[in-house]
Amino acid sequence: MNPYEMFVKQVDEATPFLTVEPEYIEILKYPKEVMEVSIPLRLDDGGVKVLKGWRSHHNNALGPYKGGVRYHPNVSREEVIALSSWMTIKCATAELPYGGGKGGVSVNPRDLSPAEVERLSRGYAMAISRFMGTDIDIPAPDVYTNPQIMSWFVDTYEKIHGKSEPSCYTGKPVEAGGSLGRGDATSRGGMYVLRELLKEQGLLGKDLTVAVQGFGNVGGFAHKLIASDLGLKIVASSDSRGGAYNTKGLEYAAVRKHKTDTGSISGFAEAERVSNEELLELDVDILVPSALEGVITAANAPKIKAKIVLELANGPTTPEADQILADKGVIVIPDVLANAGGVTVSCFEWIQGRTGDYWTEEEVHQKLDKKLTTAFHQIWKIKQEFGIRTRQAAYVRAISRIVGAMRFKGIWP
Numbered sequence: 001m002n003p004y005e006m007f008v009k010q011v012d013e014a015t016p017f018l019t020v021e022p023e024y025i026e027i028l029k030y031p032k033e034v035m036e037v038s039i040p041l042r043l044d045d046g047g048v049k050v051l052k053g054w055r056s057h058h059n060n061a062l063g064p065y066k067g068g069v070r071y072h073p074n075v076s077r078e079e080v081i082a083l084s085s086w087m088t089i090k091c092a093t094a095e096l097p098y099g100g101g102k103g104g105v106s107v108n109p110r111d112l113s114p115a116e117v118e119r120l121s122r123g124y125a126m127a128i129s130r131f132m133g134t135d136i137d138i139p140a141p142d143v144y145t146n147p148q149i150m151s152w153f154v155d156t157y158e159k160i161h162g163k164s165e166p167s168c169y170t171g172k173p174v175e176a177g178g179s180l181g182r183g184d185a186t187s188r189g190g191m192y193v194l195r196e197l198l199k200e201q202g203l204l205g206k207d208l209t210v211a212v213q214g215f216g217n218v219g220g221f222a223h224k225l226i227a228s229d230l231g232l233k234i235v236a237s238s239d240s241r242g243g244a245y246n247t248k249g250l251e252y253a254a255v256r257k258h259k260t261d262t263g264s265i266s267g268f269a270e271a272e273r274v275s276n277e278e279l280l281e282l283d284v285d286i287l288v289p290s291a292l293e294g295v296i297t298a299a300n301a302p303k304i305k306a307k308i309v310l311e312l313a314n315g316p317t318t319p320e321a322d323q324i325l326a327d328k329g330v331i332v333i334p335d336v337l338a339n340a341g342g343v344t345v346s347c348f349e350w351i352q353g354r355t356g357d358y359w360t361e362e363e364v365h366q367k368l369d370k371k372l373t374t375a376f377h378q379i380w381k382i383k384q385e386f387g388i389r390t391r392q393a394a395y396v397r398a399i400s401r402i403v404g405a406m407r408f409k410g411i412w413p
Contacts, residue, residue: 001318001319001320002078002079002082003078003079003082003083003293003294003315004078004079004081004082004085006082006293006294006315006318006319007029007082007085007086007315008029009319010319010391010395011025011028011029011395011399013319013389013391013392013395014392014395014396014399017382017386017388017392017396018396018399018400018403020399020400020403021403021407023411024402024403024406024407025399025403027059027406027411028059028085028088028399028402028403031056031057031058031059031081031084031085032057032058032059032060033056033057034054034055034056034057034077034080034081035054035055035056035127035128035131036052036053036054036077037052037053037054037055037124037127037128038050038051038052038053039051039052039053039105039120039123039124039127040123041116041119041120041123042119043116044113044115044116051105051106051107051120052105052106053075053103053104053105053106053124053127053128054075054076054077054080054103054104055069055080055101055102055103055128055131055132055137055139056080056081056083056084056101056102056103057084057099057101057131057137058081058084058085058087058088058099058100058101058102059085059088059099059100059402060099061099061402061403061405061406061409062091062092062096062097062098062099062401062402062405063091063096063097063098063099064097064098064099064134064135064136064137064138065084065087065098065099065100065101065132065136065137065138066087066091066096066098066099066100066101066137066138066140066343066346066347067083067084067087067100067101067102067103067139067140067142067343068083068102068103068139068140068141068142068143068145068171068342069102069103069104069105069124069139069140069141069142069145069149069153070083070102070103070104070105070142070143070144070145071104071105071107071108071109071117071120071143071144071145072104072106072107072108072143072144072292073106073107073108074106074292075104075105075106075107076106079104079293080102080103080104081102082293082315083102083104083142083314083315084100084101084102085100086100086314086315086335086336087099087100087101087102087343088100088398088402089336089394089395089398089399089402090335090336090337090339090340090343090398091340091343092397092398092399092401092402093336093337093340093375093379093394093397093398094337094340094343094344094371094372094375095371095374095375095401096343096344096347097347098138098343098347101132101137101138101139102142103124103128103139104142105120105124107120109144117149118152121145121149121152121153121156122152122153122155122156124153125152125153125156125157126156126160129156129157129160129161132157132168133157133161133165133168134165134167134168134350134354138167138168138169138170138346138350139153139169139170140169140170140171140342140343140346141171141217143216143292146171146217147171147172147173147176147178147182147183148173150169150170150171150172150173150176150178151172151173151176153169154166154168154169154172154176154177157169166353167349167350167353167354170182170346170347170349170350170353171342171346171349172349177349177353178349179345179346179348179349179352179358179359179364180358180359180360180361180364181345181348181361181364181365181368182342182345182346182349182364183217183221184217184221184224184225185341185342185344185345185346185364185368186217186218186221186312186339186341186342187217187218187219187220187221187222187224187225187290187312187341188221188225188341188365188368189338189339189340189341189342189344189345189368189372190222190288190310190312190333190338190339190341191222191225191226191229191230192341192368192369192372192373192376193310193333193337193338193372193373193375193376194226194230194286194308194310194333194338195229195230196373196376196377196380197308197331197333197376197380198230200380201331204230205231207233208232208233208285208286209232209233209234209235209247209284209285209286210226210227210232210233210234210235210236210284210285210286210287210288211234211235211236211237211245211279211280211282211284211286211287211288211306212226212234212236212237212238212288212290213237213238213243213276213279213280213287213288213289213290213291213295213313214238214239214289214290214291214312214313215237215238215239215255215259215265215290216239216290216291218290218312218313218339218342219237219239219288219290219291219312220252220256222288222290222310222312223237223250223252223255224252226286226288227249227252228252232286233249234249234250234252235247235248235249235250235282235284236250236274236279236282236284237250237255237265238265238266238274238275238276238279239259239264239265239266240276240291241263241264241265241266242264242265242266242267242273242274242275242276243265243266243273243274243275243276243278243279244265244266244267244268244270244271244272244273244274245271245272245273245274245278245279245282246270246271246272250268250270250271254268254270255268276291276295277300280295280296280300280303280304281300281303281304281305282305282306283305284305284306285306285307285308286306286307286308286309286310287304287306287308287309287310288309288310288312289309289310289311289312289313289316289317290312290313291313291316292313292316293313293314293315293316294315294316294318295313295316295317296309296316296317296318296321296325297318297320297321298318298320298321298324300321301317301320301321301324301325301328302324302328304325304328304330306330307329307330307331308330308331308332308333309325309330309331309332309333310333310338311332311333311334311335311338311339312335312338312339313335313339314335314339315335316335317332322389322391323389326389331390332389332390332391333390334390334391334394336391336394336395336398337372337375337376337379337390337394340372340375341368341372344368344371344372345364345368348364348367348368375397378397379393379394379397380393382396382397
């Protein structure tokens with residue numbers, strides 16, 4: 001099942017608990033428009049490589065399209081459509097004034113020099129420049145893109161249009177109009193949601209163990225914040241090359257230094273090696289998949305021992321695995337809620353850029369906490385009312401908001 005098929009199945013699983021007209025459900029299953037671009041990239045050796053890129057606009061009933069841009073060799077049209085669809089649900093879940101968008105380029109940025117990455121980024125920004133803007137579509141960072149790349153995107157867009165428009169992209173460096181608190185926003189938002197679940201379960205303050213798959217921006221900050229702010233013990237962590245496991249705990253600073261020095265977490269001296277697959281099946285209380293989609297499947301879900309899964313990656317759990325985990329009594333905090341912190345603070349950055357009124361980091365954290373705490377408890381209430389999975393409850397809440405707006409706008413043309 002590809003990511004787009006996963007999205008459609010997730011919508012179908014929420015539909016029985018919705019009171020909406022079937023035509024709106026059908027509309028939600030398709031992107032409104034998708035742009036495919038070819039990007040000629042001049043390489044440092046003088047050669048030229050043509051790369052494929054996409055930008056998907058899924059639904060804008062609640063506002064402009066919003067979603068990241070990823071650079072990864074597995075990026076495809078279907079994946080970008082699925083990710084833009086999940087963004088529609090995610091923005092509605094967090095009650096943001098956005099619809100869903102997503103973009104990507106099929107490339108391994110590790111094979112490119114910094115100068116080649118800049119030329120690629122400017123080429124992509126130019127290619128989609130007529131497809132986005134502050135009131136149309138506001139891209140942001142995603143897998144293997146970062147604030148520096150956002151700065152190149154903005155600079156390219158502004159030169160093409162001949163005007164300053166700082167809110168056309170988010171996730172920028174603070175020095176270039178970004179927001180304080182954006183760097184760790186996805187992980188921090190997930191930490192706030194996990195905190196609320198632990199309160200509901202009477203587990204906050206208990207001695208719980210955690211395994212985090214992924215040590216990029218999201219996974220790395222998750223490792224740090226879950227330990228520092230919730231006092232939980234991170235016993236396993238991994239990156240694309242493998243991971244480390246120590247029942248006594250892994251100190252974030254030491255793991256970070258090892259990765260910086262060696263390029264990988266694997267081989268960390270104070271732990272035993274584990275693969276990414278093995279990490280998912282460790283005997284821990286909480287599992288935090290923070291890398292790519294589709295890592296928890298029907299094949300490995302029966303072997304997962306964690307009682308809580310916090311989805312900081314997009315689409316890490318297949319629908320079949322979701323049901324298996326539910327049957328085992330595992331609570332899955334779905335991606336559309338768990339990792340909504342990033343897009344929420346992107347919204348804050350968009351507001352700040354439009355008004356010129358920039359907030360302190362403390363203000364950003366407080367607003368993010370309030371936003372996601374409210375969303376969690378509203379979703380938890382729906383879950384309890386219908387006796388359904390947390391993901392279904394999130395979709396019920398989100399689709400109700402989206403369809404509510406679509407009804408007023410009507411189906412036209």
